[in-house]
Amino acid sequence: xxxxxxxxxxxxxxxxxxxWQSLVRxxxxxxxxxxxxxxxxxxxxxxxxxxxxxxxxxxxxKPSKLGAAGGIWPALxxxxxxxxxxxxxxxxxxxxxxxxxxEYARDxxxxxxxxxxxxxxxxxxxxxxxxxxxxxxxxFLGFGESILAASCxxxxxxxxVVIVATRESLQAVxxxxxxxxxxxxxxxxxxxxxxxxxxxxxxILTGLILVVCRxxxxxxxxxxxxxxxxxxxxxxxxxxxxxxxxxxLYTVSTQVTEVPRAIPFAVALTLIxxxxxxxxxxxxxxxxxxxxxxx
Amino acid sequence: xxSPSLHATPTARDTAPALVTVRGLGIRYGxxxxxxxxxxxxxxxxxxxxxxxxxxxKTSFLRALNRMxxxxxxxxIDGTVTFAxxxxxxxxxxxxxxxxxxxxxxxxxxxxxxxxxxxxxxPRLRGERSKAVLDEIVERCLRRAALWDEVKDxxxxxxxxxxxxxxxxxxxxxxxxxxxxxLLLDEFSIAVDPVTTMRIEEVLKExxxxxxxxxxxxxxxxxxxxxxxxxxxxxxxxxxxxxxxRMFSGGATDPRTADYxxxxxx
Numbered sequence: 001x002x003x004x005x006x007x008x009x010x011x012x013x014x015x016x017x018x019x020w021q022s023l024v025r026x027x028x029x030x031x032x033x034x035x036x037x038x039x040x041x042x043x044x045x046x047x048x049x050x051x052x053x054x055x056x057x058x059x060x061x062k063p064s065k066l067g068a069a070g071g072i073w074p075a076l077x078x079x080x081x082x083x084x085x086x087x088x089x090x091x092x093x094x095x096x097x098x099x100x101x102x103e104y105a106r107d108x109x110x111x112x113x114x115x116x117x118x119x120x121x122x123x124x125x126x127x128x129x130x131x132x133x134x135x136x137x138x139x140f141l142g143f144g145e146s147i148l149a150a151s152c153x154x155x156x157x158x159x160x161v162v163i164v165a166t167r168e169s170l171q172a173v174x175x176x177x178x179x180x181x182x183x184x185x186x187x188x189x190x191x192x193x194x195x196x197x198x199x200x201x202x203x204i205l206t207g208l209i210l211v212v213c214r215x216x217x218x219x220x221x222x223x224x225x226x227x228x229x230x231x232x233x234x235x236x237x238x239x240x241x242x243x244x245x246x247x248x249l250y251t252v253s254t255q256v257t258e259v260p261r262a263i264p265f266a267v268a269l270t271l272i273x274x275x276x277x278x279x280x281x282x283x284x285x286x287x288x289x290x291x292x293x294x295x
Numbered sequence: 296x297x298s299p300s301l302h303a304t305p306t307a308r309d310t311a312p313a314l315v316t317v318r319g320l321g322i323r324y325g326x327x328x329x330x331x332x333x334x335x336x337x338x339x340x341x342x343x344x345x346x347x348x349x350x351x352x353k354t355s356f357l358r359a360l361n362r363m364x365x366x367x368x369x370x371x372i373d374g375t376v377t378f379a380x381x382x383x384x385x386x387x388x389x390x391x392x393x394x395x396x397x398x399x400x401x402x403x404x405x406x407x408x409x410x411x412x413x414x415x416x417x418p419r420l421r422g423e424r425s426k427a428v429l430d431e432i433v434e435r436c437l438r439r440a441a442l443w444d445e446v447k448d449x450x451x452x453x454x455x456x457x458x459x460x461x462x463x464x465x466x467x468x469x470x471x472x473x474x475x476x477x478l479l480l481d482e483f484s485i486a487v488d489p490v491t492t493m494r495i496e497e498v499l500k501e502x503x504x505x506x507x508x509x510x511x512x513x514x515x516x517x518x519x520x521x522x523x524x525x526x527x528x529x530x531x532x533x534x535x536x537x538x539x540x541r542m543f544s545g546g547a548t549d550p551r552t553a554d555y556x557x558x559x560x561x
Binding site for chain 1: 361363365366390391392393394395396397398402404406407408416417420466469470473
């Protein structure tokens with residue numbers, strides 16, 4: 001009696017392919033898990049070292065002894081001011097530019113020049129943006145060293161990424177929707193307003209918040225444009241100078257002597273918490289605005 | 296209503312000024328020629344059928360009628376197309392031109408709006424704000440597109456989540472909501488089941504009283520059922536235009552048309 005070979009038994013070649021496939025999968029998985037190490041490491045060290053210093057008075061008091069004691073209230077409020085104003089500046093500029101590029105621009109030399117400029121602007125180091133901010137906002141536009149100047153600098157620095165992210169959100173809306181609208185006699189703007197924007201607003205806002213919040217963690221752009229080493233009161237208008245968490249972290253960890261070990265860690269942890277809560281806000285936005293799948 | 300003339304004797308309709316006149320129409324996409332030397336008239340209140348194999352230039356022809364070259368990259372239109380007596384190349388306000396022309400493409404496009412808003416969009420773009428008027432338009436257009444009974448209880452549901460056939464009928468309802476003078480149908484029945492297709496065809500026959508229809512179709516029998524006159528396009532040229540009845544009863548003037556109708560090439 002002869003056994004009929006099952007058609008589902010793998011050949012030697014197929015068995016080799018399966019083994020190779022499992023190996024590749026395991027390799028990529030382990031490399032991905034490796035990404036978690038710095039995240040968990042950073043958070044772990046910050047919590048272990050910084051948490052003991054994080055009392056309510058640390059958040060709510062003004063600093064004393066150049067930051068070596070007391071709290072971080074003016075810096076915390078200052079960072080929130082900088083974020084909010086930078087968002088307000090980056091939103092209209094970035095969205096307008098992205099709408100122009102995604103919906104109106106034809107493929108000509110001007111568009112190519114603008115795209116080239118965006119790519120290059122994204123590659124400019126933050127300290128160069130800072131010097132630009134000093135020249136353009138502090139002196140030329142006469143904002144002085146202020147929240148306004150610092151936030152404008154942050155906004156300009158983030159604009160290229162905001163524009164690219166927004167343009168991608170706009171382009172994710174299928175072209176067929178636009179053509180259907182145009183064929184009904186809708187103008188470009190009616191199409192954008194009725195169809196494109198409602199379906200990309202969650203992506204636009206999420207991208208904007210993520211990008212700007214990341215920038216607020218930077219020290220260089222605000223150092224010369226509006227951030228100060230010490231200021232005992234929280235800012236009250238956009239023309240005030242302000243302390244900021246990122247700059248405060250820089251000073252307490254390098255410029256001030258005899259700072260208790262826990263303070264810089266606590267400042268860093270606060271900065272991360274501020275950025276993370278902004279990100280949580282962005283995620284909440286996204287879920288709220290895009291509760292249902294539309295196509 | 297007087298039954299449409301299907302015979303050679305000229306009637307009042309045959310001599311009335313055409314809604315669309317096309318002279319020497321050529322269409323290129325970059326260096327590729329899609330259509331050349333097309334001369335034809337589309338009369339008011341007729342269903343003008345266009346049949347022909349793939350790449351014959353049927354869809355390109357429709358695109359030229361409502362100036363879609365504005366958003367199709369590299370599309371070039373030569374020759375003249377007049378719509379209601381105006382050369383479409385000289386119309387500055389293309390939005391107005393397009394709002395007079397309804398378009399339905401082979402693949403349905405339900406906009407990511409509610410079913411109601413899909414149909415109410417065009418009237419709203421024209422500035423209609425009255426809820427009562429919009430309600431009336433939405434119901435009338437959905438009924439005509441043979442969709443009302445299926446969606447009347449869920450008008451606030453998303454139009455883009457309907458089934459393919461339903462979305463196509465929604466697209467037709469949307470085109471009707473423009474109250475167009477001219478309706479361009481490009482293989483509207485590809486995504487629609489045969490029973491519904493028949494219902495829509497009945498509606499199209501009735502619509503002939505109010506508007507003019509250009510029907511591009513791959514189903515030669517559909518052209519036979521609906522069209523007053525049928526044009527046969529082949530390889531970027533209009534081979535012939537003949538009253539449908541005559542074309543399908545052996546009266547095609549060009550042997551290639553007869554070959555196509557009998558399925559001898561394609």
